[in-house]
Amino acid sequence: xxxxxxxxxxxxxxxxxxxxxxxxxxxxxxxxxxxxxxxxxxxxxxxxxxxxxxxxxxxxxxxxxxxxxxxxxxxxxxxxxxxxxxxxxxxxxxxxxxxxxxxxxxxxxxxxxxxxxxxxxxxxxxxxxxxxxxxxxxxxxxxxxxxxxxxxxxxxxxxxxxxxxxxxxxxxxxxxxxxxxxxxxxxxxxxxxxxxxxxxxxxxxxxxxxxxxxxxxxxxxxxxxxxxxxxxxxxxxxxxxxxxxxxxxxxxxxxxxxxxxxxxxxxxxxxxxxxxxxxxxxxxxxxxxxxxxxxxxxxxxxxxxxxxxxxxxxxxxxxxxxxxxxxxxxxxxxxxxxxxxxxxxxxxxxxxxxxxxxxxxxxxxxxxxxxxxxxxxxxxxxxxxxxxxxxxxxxxxxxxxxxxxxxxxxxxxxxxxxxxxxxxxxxxxxxxxxxxxxxxxxxxxxxxxxxxxxxxxxxx
Amino acid sequence: xxxxxxxxxxxxxxxxxxxxxxxxxxxxxxxxxxxxxxxxxxxxxxxxxxxxxxxxxxxxxxxxxxxxxxxxxxxxxxxxxxxxxxxxxxxxxxxxxxxxxxxxxxxxxxxxxxxxxxxxxxxxxxxxxxxxxxxxxxxxxxxxxxxxxxxxxxxxxxxxxxxxxxxxxxxxxxxxxxxxxxxxxxxxxxxxxxxxxxxxxxxxxxxxxxxxxxxxxxxxx
Numbered sequence: 162x163x164x165x166x167x168x169x170x171x172x173x174x175x176x177x178x179x180x181x182x183x184x185x186x187x188x189x190x191x192x193x194x195x196x197x198x199x200x201x202x203x204x205x206x207x208x209x210x211x212x213x214x215x216x217x218x219x220x221x222x223x224x225x226x227x228x229x230x231x232x233x234x235x236x237x238x239x240x241x242x243x244x245x246x247x248x249x250x251x252x253x254x255x256x257x258x259x260x261x262x263x264x265x266x267x268x269x270x271x272x273x274x275x276x277x278x279x280x281x282x283x284x285x286x287x288x289x290x291x292x293x294x295x296x297x298x299x300x301x302x303x304x305x306x307x308x309x310x311x312x313x314x315x316x317x318x319x320x321x322x323x324x325x326x327x328x329x330x331x332x333x334x335x336x337x338x339x340x341x342x343x344x345x346x347x348x349x350x351x352x353x354x355x356x357x358x359x360x361x362x363x364x365x366x367x368x369x370x371x372x373x374x375x376x377x378x379x380x381x382x383x384x385x386x387x388x389x390x391x392x393x394x395x396x397x398x399x400x401x402x403x404x405x406x407x408x409x410x411x412x413x414x415x416x417x418x419x420x421x422x423x424x425x426x427x428x429x430x431x432x433x434x435x436x437x438x439x440x441x442x443x444x445x446x447x448x449x450x451x452x453x454x455x456x457x458x459x460x461x462x463x464x465x466x467x468x469x470x471x472x473x474x475x476x477x478x479x480x481x482x483x484x485x486x487x488x489x490x491x492x493x494x495x496x497x498x499x500x501x502x503x504x505x506x507x508x509x510x511x512x513x514x515x516x517x518x519x520x521x522x523x524x525x526x527x528x529x530x531x532x533x534x535x536x537x538x539x540x541x542x543x544x545x546x547x548x549x550x551x552x553x554x555x556x557x558x559x560x561x562x563x564x565x566x567x568x569x570x571x572x573x574x575x576x577x578x579x580x581x582x583x584x585x586x587x588x589x590x591x592x593x594x595x596x597x598x599x600x601x602x603x604x605x606x607x608x609x610x611x612x613x614x615x616x617x618x619x620x621x
Numbered sequence: 622x623x624x625x626x627x628x629x630x631x632x633x634x635x636x637x638x639x640x641x642x643x644x645x646x647x648x649x650x651x652x653x654x655x656x657x658x659x660x661x662x663x664x665x666x667x668x669x670x671x672x673x674x675x676x677x678x679x680x681x682x683x684x685x686x687x688x689x690x691x692x693x694x695x696x697x698x699x700x701x702x703x704x705x706x707x708x709x710x711x712x713x714x715x716x717x718x719x720x721x722x723x724x725x726x727x728x729x730x731x732x733x734x735x736x737x738x739x740x741x742x743x744x745x746x747x748x749x750x751x752x753x754x755x756x757x758x759x760x761x762x763x764x765x766x767x768x769x770x771x772x773x774x775x776x777x778x779x780x781x782x783x784x785x786x787x788x789x790x791x792x793x794x795x796x797x798x799x800x801x802x803x804x805x806x807x808x809x810x811x812x813x814x815x816x817x818x819x820x821x822x823x824x825x826x827x828x829x830x831x832x833x834x835x836x837x838x839x840x841x842x
Binding site: 178180302304305306307308310311313314317 | 649650661666667668670757761762764765767768769
């Protein structure tokens with residue numbers, strides 16, 4: 162370990178002439194930042210003992226500064242962004258200070274300053290401080306640092322290279338300041354998403370993540386960072402970009418499962434008329450599939466799993482019932498239910514066989530009452546989900562063939578599959594082709610359906 | 622911009638953006654203009670320096686577009702940012718070797734380029750992320766170069782020069798943005814003095830192949 166850091170620093174600072182800050186050293190060697198600061202100090206001391214001036218350091222001083230002349234205090238008190246700091250060329254100190262806590266305005270304000278100084282200005286900077294609460298090496302470089310802003314590159318690299326590490330886990334190792342009350346947000350019942358499901362899930366994940374992490378970088382920034390506003394904002398934004406990449410990986414794995422859950426939940430809505438809560442729960446289960454597996458996430462996932470099982474059973478039963486109904490119902494209702502089936506390609510196949518058997522067994526089984534409430538339920542679904550736009554189109558079409566219930570079901574199946582965007586549903590259309598000429602009519606009706614689908618694509 | 626087909630024009634446009642930023646960086650690092658006249662900007666996700674004076678910016682933009690015109694003709698071998706002393710002796714040169722850009726006929730400037738690997742796979746012509754990363758690295762190196770180079774004397778000025786390829790036609794049209802400079806031994810500008818070359822970086826991002834180094838004249842005052 163002791164040898165590692167000397168080797169690492171020798172390679173990076175001397176040979177490659179990179180800028181190494183204590184933070185990048187701690188991430189690279191997986192050590193606490195305080196240890197990294199000590200490593201930097203040791204290396205600096207040894208190298209300069211061997212060959213003076215081979216390694217330059219930039220220091221960070223925290224403390225309370227003395228009262229300064231008005232010419233200079235402008236820079237201290239009105240410190241808002243790094244640009245003003247750099248513009249100050251009269252004081253030889255390249256300063257960037259951030260007054261952190263300020264007391265009441267009436268009393269003389271005690272300003273705690275955080276200052277980044279090059280080593281050549283270190284002694285001078287120390288004299289400007291009335292009391293120094295902390296001083297350590299911020300970074301090492303082989304040659305002098307001309308532009309203090311190049312230090313921002315260190316933090317950007319950290320955010321990029323170590324984006325996969327979970328800060329809630331890693332903070333103990335690295336010593337980042339952590340708010341003990343912070344926790345990752347889990348489920349979010351947001352508005353229904355746009356067509357892609359993953360996008361809103363990722364967006365929602367991004368929002369809780371930066372909220373959690375903004376406490377961390379802000380505290381760090383207040384303590385010891387380069388007060389360049391660019392630095393803290395880039396750090397915050399870079400950390401924000403970290404978690405989505407971390408969460409993007411588990412998301413695709415959960416996506417197919419979540420989509421299925423969503424489908425069966427939709428079916429449940431047809432069966433029982435409660436659409437929103439289940440749909441949202443399935444969405445929240447997608448978001449809940451984060452690496453930080455908290456108990457809330459698991460309960461949510463478990464809950465939706467239970468829902469799924471019940472949903473699938475209800476779905477099949479309902480389809481069977483619907484299939485047996487003869488004419489007299491508006492096709493809307495049947496289309497509505499069977500539209501849900503189109504989401505589940507597998508389940509549509511399964512439903513075909515029980516339908517056939519059920520049709521043979523039972524006669525007309527009227528369930529008008531159960532159907533009517535389903536219609537308004539279907540309306541709501543269509544309104545909410547953009548993906549079901551396709552269904553809305555099918556609803557309007559309403560191919561009605563009241564003569565033969567059996568064929569009607571098949572035909573409606575085809576209809577719904579057409580309203581769906583995927584090509585596989587078209588295979589389902591091939592199934593009823595085996596039936597009588599009424600199925601030919603079904604195909605014919607399918608073509609206007611295809612026209613609908615093309616307009617669907619055109620809109621997209 | 623990632624959706625449009627990558628043509629040579631796109632490659633050259635990316636290079637000229639980089640050239641503009643590099644010129645500003647060099648001006649800041651070598652203190653050609655006072656540091657207070659520079660503001661912090663962000664390019665390629667890196668904080669860079671940009672001069673604020675409108676005349677300086679205008680001059681740089683004009684110079685870079687003149688370089689672009691020559692690049693589009695495909696005659697440029699190298700682009701040099703030369704620092705002269707008050708007596709017009711070149712002290713330093715920041716070289717960018719662009720001779721390895723793809724050469725296409727004038728009619729094909731807007732033709733999408735294609736690149737296949739040895740096994741027949743299609744490769745990206747200009748991978749943006751790689752390119753940005755390499756530009757960032759080059760600019761960081763340029764930004765830290767000032768500490769390695771000797772300090773410049775007072776009152777230095779700078780200029781941009783292009784060295785043409787062997788068969789290149791010099792741009793002698795009216796109005797004439799370029800001034801032909803004769804140098805002895807057919808060598809590049811400032812070729813007389815003994816030079817010390819400090820490599821900065823070489824960039825290879827798809828078809829954008831670039832090399833950057835700094836030449837210091839040892840005999841400079």
